[in-house]
Amino acid sequence: MKSDDKEFLADLFRAAIEAADAQTALRANLPSKPRGRTVVIGAGKGVAQLAAAFEKLWLGPLEGVVVTRYGYAVACERIRVLEAAHPVPDAAGLEATDALFQAVHDLTEDDLVVALICGGGSALLPSPPGALTLQDEAQLNQALLASGAPISVMNAIRKQVSGIKGGRLAAACYPAKVVTLVVSDVPGDDPAQVASGPTVPDMTDRPHARGLVKTWGISLPARVAAWLQGDEGLAPLPGDPVFTRNEVRVIASANLSLEAAAARAASRGIPAVILSDSIEGEARDVARVHAAITREVAGRGRPFSRPTVILSGGETTVTIEGGGKGGRNTEFLLSLALAAEGAGFAAIAADTDGIDGSEDNAGAFADGQSMERLRKLGWDPAVLLADNDAWTAFHHLDDLFVPGPTGTNVNDFRAILIR
Structure with missing residues (x-):
């Protein structure tokens, strides 16, 4: 050639990459400063660069933790950057998920949570619900990746087999306000689909997920299939009062x-x-x-x-x-x-x-x-x-x-x- x-x-x-530059995308989308603490959380293959850029732009105290793929970390001064496996989750991802929940524990209505979310976060934040294990979630990811189903279908199913996706992380931040800043990697730029929406709820429910499994002929692990048949651990819906003050902004896209x-x-x-x-x-x-x-x-x-x-x-x-x-x-x-x-x-x-x-x-x-x-x-x-x-x-x-x-x-x- x-x-x-x-x-x-x-x-x-x-040129396409420069248009999605972290600092450029963030500068026009910084939230107002809170009376209380500012806590930064996030996940995705580009989240470390977002976190570093946010530190440079934010004039005031902040703290937090984000998780990215192995080899993708960059140095941050006040935000911890953790690494985990992608596309199949591992034990480091479990520890990172726990660290994010710990970071937003015991917040007040005066506090602000800034969620930096980009593609890859689904695998980086494993959180097997109920009696399911990390192995169950890893097998689910492998089955979804091999199925040929579009990302929207995979994410709809992942949200029903998780303790963090589908808005559950944002619900854990309540009563603090959550501002989610999204770098979209999904067709149509639906923020609830990026990284399976840990801080963005949607209307996906368990029966819908079961229907998608059948429509796409996805061969799920037996324990995961059994979990989807029940109604334990359902995700909160967008109308839940815990999301009333929250904001969501897509700051970069295809x-x-x-x-x-x-x-x-x-x-x-x-x-x-x-x-x-x-x-x-x-x-x-x-x-x-x-x-x-x-x-x-x-x-x-x-x-x-x-x-x-x-x-x-x-x-x-x-x-x-x-x-x-x-x-x-x-x-x-x-x-x-x-x-x-x-x-x-x-x-x-x-x-x-x-x-x-x-x-x-x-x-x-x-x-x-x-x-x-x-x-x-x-x-x-x-x-x-x-x-x-x-x-x-x-x-x-x-x-x-x-x-x-x-x-x-x-x-x-x-x-x-x-x-």
Whole structure:
């Protein structure tokens, strides 16, 4: 793949990340100072950067604790930064959950709780309810991740198998006021969906969750399935008086980041179009639709004139059927490169948090000749795709995109350049 195409696409990714910069996003959304204490809590893959930025911007005393993924911590002076496992929860996550509850224990109506919430918080805050265990919650996460269900479905089920999600953490803060500042990584930017809404209640109930399990054919662990059949530990609903004084603000999102990338492309002489910031579905199927549009533009100059950059965001899913390595962005890109093989395009697909799947890459690059190059190296791209092994494909092409942790998370970023 041409180095200037890689540089151009990587620059668009950087523009998207800059638009979600923690300090910029927080500065315009600081709450009013309370008469009492200010306690900061939070969770997510980019929460340590949010906490550090909040410390710099907040003029006054504060305290608190946040939890992020292993390797994502940054130094804070007054806010404790804990680390735990993602995407499958571990014992450190249990300790972090307890630390958050301890931080908001025994507050008064004069106190303020600032909740910094971003993507990844669901796994980082395990809190198995009733007689369930951490192993039960880990098995639930594994079943959900393997199911191919969209993030909204996974979160609706997680909320019913938790002692912290679905607004339960905010309820524990009462009578203090809770201001939740959200960096959205979910399609549609519903704050109750980000990190399964530990401080944001919604109308999801137990029967609805059971219906989703059936609709999506999710194979739940037996103990979790039994828990969902009961009515113990139900989440508080939005109309509960404990939430009356609370505020929720989405301070960064995929939409804002895509608009920033479009502006960066225009500044470099390439007009951009945004398909959507909330695309969901199986990654390989979404890629085929993008490939059809790419072929139409490259071959016929419609529905967009050349040159152009096609941008999209959202969160696709992968139904795991093989034993390979990769994530939803590399799987999207491998499917795109197969379906649009030979067309004149260059593309990037990457997770804005800097990690796609279980490896250290955010995503990868591809163009119309990637699959031919891969075959010459002795690999069959169709076999790799069937085995969910997109990482191997782009590793051998030397086209993995590895920016490192970005400090934010506003969902997937996709850009297709057609010169």
